[in-house]
Amino acid sequence: MKAIKCENLTKKFKNINAVDGLNFEVEEGELFSLLGTNGAGKSTTIKMLCGLLKPTSGDAKIFDESILKEEFKKFVAVSPQETAVAKNLTVKENLLFMAKIYFDKTKAEEKTKEIIKEFSLEKVENQRAKTLSGGYQRRLSIAMAVISEPKLLFLDEPTLGLDVISMHELWDTITNLKKKSTIILTTHYMKEAEKLSDKIAIMKNGKIIALGTADELIKLSRKSDFEEAFIEISKENGGDIR
């Protein structure tokens, strides 16, 4: 089944085409990365796909539900780029708060316990979010997105600003999440995209200029590693391996 099917998805801000007629599909269970330089249109695309922005024209189907209606929101959860937690609530309270949006009290409490264990947050469960380290805050932020059991999870630069140990721990967490949800990832770390993604789309000027696996994109650019391939494709017009 298709997790996402974009049909000429477009967003214009005054005269600027931030996203220009996107057409791509994401299979259920895939980890799909959106890469691009700043202003390429990644964030705008994600905002439209999780219901935070209305498209100017076109549509996208999330598990067959149009993003122009509200129903698709039951499938999605988002972990924004900035750590989006309630700072004066404890880790447990933050998770319980999110769980109660989707479940009754009993199930919400069960899910909270489960997620605390899954994300190894036991040590800090009664600590207020504002007192957590950057790594723990980011882990909590993703846990809050996952607690609703979303079929489609958007991770916007999840490892931004983390130290190398926290980054690797989070990569393990994301790899485990692949078993449960389809994941859309945006990142500026090429190694992260290469390591985690099943498919990668490179965006430029609101369009997808290349799409394929990391190996396919390296081959397309005739470079030796993925970072060089990304630079080469972004400088030129790329190519479509669909």
Place this chain on the structure above:
Amino acid sequence: MKTLNFANRNLKELIRDPITIIFAIIFPECLLVLMSFINRNIPIDLFSIEKLSPGIAFFGLSFLSMFTAINISSDMETSFLTRLFSTTMKARNFIFGYVLPNVLIGIVQTLICFASSIAFGLKAQVSLVGAVAVSAVCSVLFVSIGICLGCVLSNKASGGVSSIVIQLSAWLSGIWFDIKLVGNVYQKICEVLPFYHGVEAIKAAINLDLSATISNLLWIIGYTIIFMIISTLLFKKKMK
């Protein structure tokens, strides 16, 4: 359920912030004690406890606009609301989720203010219950103003601008001086804005003057409806 869940989160955020306790409880209490002591030594009718107590109760409520504005602008800046906007929560869940905890804080503020006022000579009477109910309506007004400010201002600006609302409500409500003594234009400005009517409604409720309570309360309700509509529109715009 979603509204109560969000209201519960906001209440925890508010009561765990020392600023709430300082401005909602300690500062108005200090003013009440100070003015009562001054009035004992230099008796002025305006600062008799029967007139001072409703004024301080109303002044305390004005801080709710600041708490709400800071809470919302902070949620916007940290992307906490971005996360929630992608859930199935509706604008009404957010608006009432911000209103309910602040009204609760407003009621507690008023109860503490009246309890202290009784210690300074205010007659303990059943009509105080009605005055608390009037204060609850006034607190909705200040929260709706706070939602408007929180939607349009940054986290840094929201504290500063909402303090202007607090100053306006203090100067234009007749708490610190009789507006009739200042003059026609000033008096008219006070009478067309809601703040003066808020204090008068609380006073009238304590004195069991039903007609004055209702006539003044209608001003508050009218302004509250206007600000609620504006705040809902602004919030819905933010959600898009």
